[in-house]
Amino acid sequence: MSEPSKQDIHAYLEELEDIPGTRVFTAARARKGYWLNQFCMTLMKADNRERFRADERAYLDEWPMTEAQKQAVLKRDYNAALDEGGNIYFLAKVFFTDEISFLQAVGTMTGMSPADYQAMMLAGGRSPVGVRSKKDPY
């Protein structure tokens, strides 16, 4: 058995914030987004999806979410939802409720048009060159 790593948790967490255009789902984000993410889970039931579709605002008001979290959902602003502690696998319940695909939803976060995003993927995706680090791009 090899030696277990002795990772400094503070250094570990600091590095996770160094990636451009990326919100790693840390404990701090998980705490902030608890009710946003738990609201998303309720959309795993068809009855709830119907109630949400019928009156999104009223449905959101049933959960102790912040106004910023509710606005992010109402506007389908997934970058804002990530900033409010949302996690993409939870938020997926919202865009599946909207009957749009991962490809369509993910593209909305990049600032690219759906066609341009799809074309980028077909051409091999986004290169990691230059987007590996905020502090020291390479």
Place this chain on the structure above:
Amino acid sequence: MARITAGVASSHIPALGASIDNGKTAEPYWASCFAGFDWTRAWEAAQKPDVVILVFNDHASAFDMNIIPTFAIGCGERYASADEGWGPRPVPDVIGDPDLAWHIAQSCILDEFDMTIVNTMDVDHGLTVPLSLMFGQPEAWPCKVVPLAVNVVTYPPPTGNRCYALGEAIARAVASYPEDLNVQIWGTGGMSHQLQGPRAGLINAEWDQRFLDDLTADPQRLRHIPHIEYLRETGSEGIELVMWLIMRGALGAGVKELHRHYHVPASNTAVGHIVLEPTD
């Protein structure tokens, strides 16, 4: 005695499941992606595993923010397909092997892995898409499945080193199970992809191919890749590759590569797939 006869790894993209369920696998966008699984479907039909230990990650389906187990082993009799927001996938229930699963759980706990025991859960695309890729669309899945869910959503996920060592512990558990069973272990999810934020769509084919190479050539290198490298090089969801190291750790020191497939893109992601056979 039970024995692990092969390791299979594959991405488990939900769009692949939707493509299968909606009869779209022959469409130009999908055809070359699915062609890479033809060899494996024929091979699996000949191999006839009794049980697959299927390492996957739950995508906020069985586990929400209330319970976040790092390693959870399914010890139940059967598992239904989860409703992830578009209704459950139309696939057969997954039949468990509670006796083997409990045996693995007990053995791993004594081996100092603190497994969470799960008896009731629905299984999402992370588990059902690989079954569809390897077995097609049968009336019933041709083998029992022991689900092994790994947290790769809430940080920190387990290290690659820990995952590799868990694979070694699973191999010891299987080898000490008295029933004569042909067991495979699958590692699912992974290859480069990022599903969030302005950096979404990241693909690093060169890094992915080196990872595939080193599953046979240098697995000891792979177990020490830090989380930050997966994030920088393969996108935020590329971290799922640590699950492949549970599969690899269970195969022992030497392996032979039987089949490999790599394709970009399927939806937002790179598809990786490999079949390995232990050689010692």
